[in-house]
Amino acid sequence: MDFSICIVSYECRDKLRQCLASIRAHRPVAQHEVIVVDNGSTDGTVAMLHQEFYWVKTIANPDNRGFSVACNQGLAQASGEVLMMLNPDTIVTHGALDGLYRFVRERPWIGAVGPMLVTPEGRPEMSCREFPTLMNALWNLTGLSQAFSSSKVFGHYEMSWWDHSEPRAVDWLSGAAVVFTGAAWVKVGALDESYFLQAVELDWQKRLSRNGLERWYLPSVEVQHHPGRSWGGDESGEVVALHEAAFRYFRKHHGLLSSLCLHALAFLTLSFRLPWSALKWLTGRGEQSLQELRTNWGIYKLSLGIPVPRSAPRVARPRIAGSDSKSEAC
Numbered sequence: 001m002d003f004s005i006c007i008v009s010y011e012c013r014d015k016l017r018q019c020l021a022s023i024r025a026h027r028p029v030a031q032h033e034v035i036v037v038d039n040g041s042t043d044g045t046v047a048m049l050h051q052e053f054y055w056v057k058t059i060a061n062p063d064n065r066g067f068s069v070a071c072n073q074g075l076a077q078a079s080g081e082v083l084m085m086l087n088p089d090t091i092v093t094h095g096a097l098d099g100l101y102r103f104v105r106e107r108p109w110i111g112a113v114g115p116m117l118v119t120p121e122g123r124p125e126m127s128c129r130e131f132p133t134l135m136n137a138l139w140n141l142t143g144l145s146q147a148f149s150s151s152k153v154f155g156h157y158e159m160s161w162w163d164h165s166e167p168r169a170v171d172w173l174s175g176a177a178v179v180f181t182g183a184a185w186v187k188v189g190a191l192d193e194s195y196f197l198q199a200v201e202l203d204w205q206k207r208l209s210r211n212g213l214e215r216w217y218l219p220s221v222e223v224q225h226h227p228g229r230s231w232g233g234d235e236s237g238e239v240v241a242l243h244e245a246a247f248r249y250f251r252k253h254h255g256l257l258s259s260l261c262l263h264a265l266a267f268l269t270l271s272f273r274l275p276w277s278a279l280k281w282l283t284g285r286g287e288q289s290l291q292e293l294r295t296n297w298g299i300y301k302l303s304l305g306i307p308v309p310r311s312a313p314r315v316a317r318p319r320i321a322g323s324d325s326k327s328e329a330c
Helices: 013-025 045-052 067-076 096-105 134-142 182-188 200-210 235-282 287-303
Strands: 003-009 032-039 057-061 082-086 090-092 110-118 168-170 177-181 214-225
Touching: 003 013, 003 067, 003 096, 013 032, 013 045, 013 090, 032 045, 032 067, 045 057, 057 067, 067 082, 067 200, 082 096, 082 182, 096 110, 096 177, 096 214, 110 182, 110 200, 134 235, 177 182, 182 200, 200 214, 200 235, 235 287
Parallel strands: 003 032, 003 082, 032 057, 110 214
Antiparallel strands: 082 177, 090 214, 110 177, 168 214
């Protein structure tokens, strides 16, 4: 087998149907297989797969085990020399799978490649990032990254100063659509299952970097992305979970001292933001101010090392951290 495509789904039957139909319509020339791991959906996803997509290899989990566990399940069953993680809320375009497959297959020094993700209206998404640092965490926490997004100083985490029109090596790519070799997967190892949902692809691509394998952004290939709510509870739960994953990432990859510094940065900035958001809520600013208060309170507790209960996500793939100002992580 040349090419294995792995999709993790949870309660997104209709989006998954569209995604698989696009793969069928624009299937790659290479011999390929599609593996769908369903995390206990109750919306008839598994029945739909059996009835409409008999050619898909289906793994049906009895419950939601999280993205990292489910994706590892699927890729453990893959037999392709080249592998792909693909969101169920994507639609592949003509030549996209072939382009990504050829690019990584012809360049053994590249660990992963990702396409330009575009909205249904055709607008490019910011789908590649620089690795998180204490400096860009400070810009994000203070809001300077949004206020001066075109600056190379304040906008460097999202690479928002760059028009994303040319191929280039980047630090990490959105997990909505990313292709890599089986050799890279074996060398680096499976996804870290201590991450339930957020920052899974960030952590894995950090490990690619440490193993000397490049990550490339390829804008000549486009995949349509239909971003939507990725969380079953309120929005504050999603944003808090993003920050929780950021704390975990810093502790793992930058050590205890950097992790403590990140906690201190979050504590100091939230000490100013929390009273302001409480004042806005008390003066009757509505539901949005309540969400902001809940978000800031959750991040504040995390900065003090207080665990925050996790809400149940609705789908098994997050939007990329930082895809909008409301989901910006540390």
